[in-house]
Amino acid sequence: MAKAYWIAFYRSVKNPDALAAYAKLAGPAIQAAGGCFLVRGNPARIYEAGLNQRVVVLEFESLAQAIAAHDSAGYQEALRVLGNAVEREIRIVEGVA
Numbered sequence: 001m002a003k004a005y006w007i008a009f010y011r012s013v014k015n016p017d018a019l020a021a022y023a024k025l026a027g028p029a030i031q032a033a034g035g036c037f038l039v040r041g042n043p044a045r046i047y048e049a050g051l052n053q054r055v056v057v058l059e060f061e062s063l064a065q066a067i068a069a070h071d072s073a074g075y076q077e078a079l080r081v082l083g084n085a086v087e088r089e090i091r092i093v094e095g096v097a
Contacts, residue, residue: 002097003059004066006035010054011087018085022078029074030058034065063094 013019027037039057046052060066069075070092 001062003061003095004063005038005060005093005095006056006058006066006070006090007093008056008088008090009051010056011051011089013054013086015083015085018082022082022085025078025081026075029072029078030069032074033060033069033072035060035069063092066092 035058038059039055042054
């Protein structure tokens with residue numbers, strides 16, 4: 001079975017305090033749902049049409065597990081705390097088996 005990944009791109013952070021409060025809730029919720037942080041930070045280099053945006057990559061054992069983590073009560077509470085503090089996009093993609 002192929003693993004799955006969350007890839008988050010942060011376009012802007014409007015409220016760093018809300019982002020920090022979100023992170024305190026989101027990290028444990030994601031890890032409890034089987035997620036593992038692989039990347040968290042700004043790019044070391046940017047090529048082609050890339051943007052200088054914070055990137056977070058999480059690994060899950062399956063696509064179903066990645067989706068369930070996002071939909072879990074713990075992560076939804078973290079999202080509530082985050083509110084509109086950031087402009088970002090999250091993509092959930094399945095890895096190559």
